Amino acid sequence: xxxxxxxxxxxxxxxxxxxxxxxxxxxxxxxxxxxxxxxxxxxxxxxxxxxxxxxxxxxxxxxxxxxxxxxxxxxxxxxxxxxxxxxxxxxxxxxxxxxxxxxxxxxxxxxxxxxxxxxxxxxxxxxxxxxxxxxxxxxxxxxxxxxxxxxxxxxxxxxxxxxxxxxxxxxxxxxxxxxxxxxxxxxxxxxxxxxxxxxxxxxxxxxxxxxxxxxxxxxxxxxxxxxxxxxxxxxxxxxxxxxxxxxxxxxxxxxxxxxxxxxxxxxxxxxxxxxxxxxxxxxxxxxxxxxxxxxxxxxxxxxxxxxx
Amino acid sequence: xxxxxxxxxxxxxxxxxxxxxxxxxxxxxxxxxxxxxxxxxxxxxxxxxxxxxxxxxxxxxxxxxxxxxxxxxxxxxxxxxxxxxxxxxxxxxxxxxxxxxxxxxxxxxxxxxxxxxxxxxxxxxxxxxxxxxxxxxxxxxxxxxxxxxxxxxxxxxxxxxxxxxxxxxxxxxxxxxxxxxxxxxxxxxxxxxxxxxxxxxxxxxxxxxxxxxxxxxxxxxxxxxxxxxxxxxxxxxxxxxxxxxxxxxxxxxx
Ligand code: HEM
Numbered sequence: 001x002x003x004x005x006x007x008x009x010x011x012x013x014x015x016x017x018x019x020x021x022x023x024x025x026x027x028x029x030x031x032x033x034x035x036x037x038x039x040x041x042x043x044x045x046x047x048x049x050x051x052x053x054x055x056x057x058x059x060x061x062x063x064x065x066x067x068x069x070x071x072x073x074x075x076x077x078x079x080x081x082x083x084x085x086x087x088x089x090x091x092x093x094x095x096x097x098x099x100x101x102x103x104x105x106x107x108x109x110x111x112x113x114x115x116x117x118x119x120x121x122x123x124x125x126x127x128x129x130x131x132x133x134x135x136x137x138x139x140x141x142x143x144x145x146x147x148x149x150x151x152x153x154x155x156x157x158x159x160x161x162x163x164x165x166x167x168x169x170x171x172x173x174x175x176x177x178x179x180x181x182x183x184x185x186x187x188x189x190x191x192x193x194x195x196x197x198x199x200x201x202x203x204x205x206x207x208x209x210x211x212x213x214x215x216x217x218x219x220x221x222x223x224x225x226x227x228x229x230x231x232x233x234x235x236x237x238x239x240x241x242x243x244x245x246x247x248x249x250x251x252x253x254x255x256x257x258x259x260x261x262x263x264x265x266x267x268x269x270x271x272x273x274x275x276x277x278x279x280x281x282x283x284x285x286x287x288x289x290x291x292x293x294x295x296x297x298x299x300x301x302x303x304x305x306x307x308x
Numbered sequence: 309x310x311x312x313x314x315x316x317x318x319x320x321x322x323x324x325x326x327x328x329x330x331x332x333x334x335x336x337x338x339x340x341x342x343x344x345x346x347x348x349x350x351x352x353x354x355x356x357x358x359x360x361x362x363x364x365x366x367x368x369x370x371x372x373x374x375x376x377x378x379x380x381x382x383x384x385x386x387x388x389x390x391x392x393x394x395x396x397x398x399x400x401x402x403x404x405x406x407x408x409x410x411x412x413x414x415x416x417x418x419x420x421x422x423x424x425x426x427x428x429x430x431x432x433x434x435x436x437x438x439x440x441x442x443x444x445x446x447x448x449x450x451x452x453x454x455x456x457x458x459x460x461x462x463x464x465x466x467x468x469x470x471x472x473x474x475x476x477x478x479x480x481x482x483x484x485x486x487x488x489x490x491x492x493x494x495x496x497x498x499x500x501x502x503x504x505x506x507x508x509x510x511x512x513x514x515x516x517x518x519x520x521x522x523x524x525x526x527x528x529x530x531x532x533x534x535x536x537x538x539x540x541x542x543x544x545x546x547x548x549x550x551x552x553x554x555x556x557x558x559x560x561x562x
Contacts, residue, residue: 160369164356167366167375174382175389182393182438186430193419196412197491199520206492208500209482211440211475215500230503241468244461252454253562264451299489 004144012141019138031141192299204284207298213278214271220286365549367557374558379453383446384552387474388545390439397432398534407530409523411486436478443474455559463551466544473541480533483526491521494529 009031017027020038029035161167208216218229239246251257283289283297291297309317326332328344336342339355346352354368373379404422405414418425447467450456456464483494498521502512517524552558 159372161372161375162350162353162357163366163368163370164353166372167370168357168362170375170377171382171385174377174386178386178389179393182390182431182435183427185434186427189430189434190426191430191433192487192489193415193485194488197486197488197521199491199522201488203488203492206496208493208496209479210437211478212497212500216496219500219503230500230508231505234504237468237472241465244456244458244464247457250457252457252560254452257454260454261452264448268448 008144012144015139016141019140194299203299205282205286205297207278207282210275210279210298210300214274217274217278217282220282367553371557371560373561379560380558381445381449383442383449387439387443387446388549390435390442391541391545394432394435394439395538397428397435400428401432402534405484407484407523407527411484411526415485415487432481436481440474440478443471447471453559453562457559460551460555460559463548463555466548466551470541470544470548473537473544477533477537477541480529480537483521483529484533486526494525495521 009028013024013028013031016022016031017024020027022038026035026038030037207213215229215233222229247257247260249257249260254261279298279301280291280296281288283294289295289297324344327342332343337355337359339352339359340346341352341356357363357366357368401418404418404425405411415429418429420426450464450467456467479494479497482497483490498512498515501515502508504511513519515525515528516522517528
């Protein structure tokens with residue numbers, strides 16, 4: 001049996017002594033198995049709760065139906081309300097989590113007229129009124145249950161490594177590599193700067209930044225019904241945000257989410273194709289051009305790439 | 309003892325004295341490799357993160373598969389890092405740039421007369437293109453890993469907002485050189501915004517501060533570009549990183 005702390009034994013012994021009308025020492029001895037248990041079947045000293053309503057002075061809010069809160073609880077561990085039909089009232093787990101240890105108790109009912117069970121105590125009634133009045137209840141200690149947390153965190157062992165140096169060093173290297181790459185790029189490629197802005201001179205073609213060129217290319221197909229492009233774009237963006245709530249498949253392995261993978265890959269391919277067409281294959285009047293024949297019609301690239 | 313050995317010893321002593329001194333101890337918290345007496349032990353490895361401002365970004369330990377470069381390809385980290393590079397170069401550019409009729413001249417001067425002006429401008433511009441690309445690749449990485457699934461759904465939502473903000477930052481910056489490329493690209497882009505259903509005309513008017521791109525648009529884009537969008541994106545990034553940790557670190561392994 002579990003090793004029960006002394007103070008809990010003491011508390012149980014006191015409760016038992018009170019319930020059975022014996023001395024604490026006797027109760028303790030019984031619990032430790034040093035003497036025969038007292039038989040309680042005949043006429044145990046129990047309190048019977050009266051059904052008469054409590055005097056107004058004791059109930060703050062005059063609730064007519066509330067049973068009397070006056071009666072004393074026979075045993076200290078009787079926090080759990082037990083329906084009249086049940087015999088064993090297990091200690092609720094939530095309560096167990098709050099206190100460190102708790103005593104489980106059994107309610108022995110002398111007579112339990114189920115029909116007479118009054119309505120459950122109102123919220124403003126004190127905690128002690130938690131069993132059916134009219135029922136004689138005694139408590140006998142069966143065992144002491146060690147409290148456990150309600151949520152038992154089942155920790156699966158995860159293979160982890162120290163962030164320093166195993167993550168931070170690679171990050172640092174990536175950062176340095178990126179800086180080096182960017183400086184190198186900036187040293188060899190000159191960012192474009194054309195003539196000063198002039199609202200009166202429209203270049204032909206006028207192109208958006210590259211990340212919008214796929215969209216611009218699509219607009220060129222549906223020019224009269226522009227809404228046919230912009231509505232899907234706006235709606236698509238909202239749907240894109242909602243995507244995790246739409247795709248409820250919990251699998252992450254590619255072989256188990258073939259549709260999602262296919263969907264995104266088609267999206268990538270489509271967006272990529274449209275963007276490349278918009279950047280390289282569209283010339284004056286948004287007509288089709290071949291960059292290797294007609295040159296590049298995208299000013300962002302113009303300054304530093306020369307085919308010829 | 310040779311002269312070299314003595315020199316070495318003197319240097320080691322000086323370094324120890326400096327690293328163990330009050331100044332360094334006040335700057336670097338216990339466990340820092342910059343303090344005297346750092347030895348490579350599991351405890352100190354934990355302290356490097358725990359006693360450091362980095363603890364706001366990184367936990368002490370991470371999943372082993374997450375540090376494999378091939379898992380995240382460091383794309384999220386690089387998006388963030390590019391943003392920092394753009395902030396630094398951008399602030400530097402602000403010293404030489406006025407969002408008025410003079411904008412174009414300022415850029416010309418930057419390229420021709422200011423030391424490193426051309427390099428920093430190029431870094432800012434290519435860095436911005438790169439950031440759009442890297443954020444997009446990061447999103448693709450997340451998608452292919454199914455890393456947006458529970459409990460990470462909301463971080464995906466924040467991610468899409470970050471993508472949108474990245475595009476808006478890039479787009480507002482596009483106008484600032486005030487050359488033909490800038491004004492017409494923004495005109496085309498702004499006209500596309502005009503096709504947004506229902507509120508298109510209003511969106512376009514608000515974007516251009518009028519019916520077409522003028523210097524009023526330039527000022528508007530400038531303020532959005534250097535102040536408003538960076539401010540917003542930093543907030544969303546903070547939430548994004550916080551959620552990465554609160555959702556149990558990096559997803560996976562597959
Ligand atoms: C400014 C843009 C962004 C920055 C700076 C950023 C940064 C990061 C970082 C540093 C991580 C940690 C893991 C990694 O490096 O992959 C991460 C994870 C994540 N990001 Fe982003 N991100 C950005 C945009 C996005 C976008 C556009 C999306 C999707 C639409 C997104 C969705 C996610 C998700 C779902 C995770 C968790 C991934 C996992 O646990 O494997 N982020 N982000």
